[in-house]
Amino acid sequence: xxxxxxxxxxxxxxxxxxxxxxxxxxxxxxxxxxxxxxxxxxxxxxxxxxxxxxxxxxxxxxxxxxxxxxxxxxxxxxxxxxxxxxxxxxxxxxxxxxxxxxxxxxxxxxxxxxxxxxxxxxxxxxxxxxxxxxxxxxxxxxxxxxxxxxxxxxxxxxxxxxxxxxxxxxxxxxxxxxxxxxxxxxxxxxxxxxxxxxxxxxxxxxxxxxxxxxxxxxxxxxxxxxxxxxxxxxxxxxxxxxxxxxxxxxxxxxxxxxxxxxxxxxxxxxxxxxxxxxxxxxxxxxx
Amino acid sequence: xxxxxxxxxxxxxxxxxxxxxxxxxxxxxxxxxxxxxxxxxxxxxxxxxxxxxxxxxxxxxxxxxxxxxxxxxxxxxxxxxxxxxxxxxxxxxxxxxxxxxxxxx
Numbered sequence: 001x002x003x004x005x006x007x008x009x010x011x012x013x014x015x016x017x018x019x020x021x022x023x024x025x026x027x028x029x030x031x032x033x034x035x036x037x038x039x040x041x042x043x044x045x046x047x048x049x050x051x052x053x054x055x056x057x058x059x060x061x062x063x064x065x066x067x068x069x070x071x072x073x074x075x076x077x078x079x080x081x082x083x084x085x086x087x088x089x090x091x092x093x094x095x096x097x098x099x100x101x102x103x104x105x106x107x108x109x110x111x112x113x114x115x116x117x118x119x120x121x122x123x124x125x126x127x128x129x130x131x132x133x134x135x136x137x138x139x140x141x142x143x144x145x146x147x148x149x150x151x152x153x154x155x156x157x158x159x160x161x162x163x164x165x166x167x168x169x170x171x172x173x174x175x176x177x178x179x180x181x182x183x184x185x186x187x188x189x190x191x192x193x194x195x196x197x198x199x200x201x202x203x204x205x206x207x208x209x210x211x212x213x214x215x216x217x218x219x220x221x222x223x224x225x226x227x228x229x230x231x232x233x234x235x236x237x238x239x240x241x242x243x244x245x246x247x248x249x250x251x252x253x254x255x256x257x258x259x260x261x262x263x264x265x266x267x268x269x270x271x272x273x274x275x276x277x278x279x280x281x282x283x284x285x286x287x
Numbered sequence: 288x289x290x291x292x293x294x295x296x297x298x299x300x301x302x303x304x305x306x307x308x309x310x311x312x313x314x315x316x317x318x319x320x321x322x323x324x325x326x327x328x329x330x331x332x333x334x335x336x337x338x339x340x341x342x343x344x345x346x347x348x349x350x351x352x353x354x355x356x357x358x359x360x361x362x363x364x365x366x367x368x369x370x371x372x373x374x375x376x377x378x379x380x381x382x383x384x385x386x387x388x389x390x391x392x
Binding site: 085086089092093096097099100103104106107108110111113114117118120121124125127128131 | 326348351352354355358359361362365366368369372373375376379380382383386387389390
């Protein structure tokens with residue numbers, strides 16, 4: 001591009017200077033009336049057409065109009081004087097004006113896009129701050145809820161410790177209730193005092209939440225194994241059923257009769273036997 | 288061939304105007320963008336040619352060469368501004384994209 005236009009200039013200088021009149025005369029004779037438009041004019045026309053197709057049409061109409069007038073001036077000069085140096089110079093300028101209009105249109109378009117992005121950025125930042133505040137709030141209330149749940153669980157456990165033995169074992173939290181406070185000898189119906197205690201157990205369990213409970217009934221070693229197992233099963237079942245009536249989800253609670261197995265004390269003494277007659281509630285924690 | 292005879296006024300004003308516009312384009316960052324830099328160079332080359340034409344007494348030709356130079360200098364500045372605006376727009380849109388990505392994490 002640069003080299004070509006420089007060459008044109010130098011040709012025109014030498015042409016006008018030395019062989020100018022002869023050349024012009026020769027070309028006029030050769031072409032007759034219809035002169036061929038110079039490359040500069042063709043370039044200017046296509047540069048204008050291209051600019052008019054682009055954003056300049058809407059965003060730089062004044063510059064585009066200037067380019068159009070420049071092109072017309074070059075065209076007029078060509079129509080009047082043919083492809084002389086003046087036509088070429090005017091066309092060269094017209095081409096630059098068209099390119100300038102295109103560049104102004106491009107700049108305006110980019111500036112509008114940038115303004116839109118800036119606005120977008122502001123909105124997004126505001127949205128981000130809002131989200132952050134919401135998340136913070138949600139985390140805070142979640143934490144408060146967790147603290148409250150832990151507090152309730154601790155209270156529930158503490159209240160249970162007053163009425164039953166609570167031990168944490170590998171199989172879960174084991175709540176042991178003495179058989180003598182739950183049932184009359186040989187019976188599986190709950191005593192009124194037992195119901196009071198089980199109300200507390202049910203409350204503790206529902207407050208704390210759990211995955212599952214297994215109610216296991218145990219007897220001492222007196223009597224036949226078959227009888228003991230049957231009795232321990234009935235007793236476990238009646239405790240389990242009562243807990244369900246007090247809000248423990250039935251699908252989470254099962255009962256097992258363990259008979260005289262797993263004694264916790266000596267069956268040879270009365271105290272030991274009393275200790276072995278018991279109901280254990282094995283609680284599998286939620287997590 | 289009137290110019291050769293020296294009847295046409297010397298285009299001093301056009302020369303200083305063209306030189307000032309080249310300066311303006313350069314200050315406007317035209318040399319940092321290849322397309323704009325090309326037109327700065329074209330403008331300078333044509334100013335040099337015009338000076339030679341003036342020395343030779345071809346004032347009318349020199350004036351037209353200087354108008355060409357001015358057109359190139361104008362274009363160089365416009366191209367530099369366009370490139371800067373496009374760069375800024377791309378950066379701004381990238382910033383929005385980054386922030387959105389950050390927020391969706």
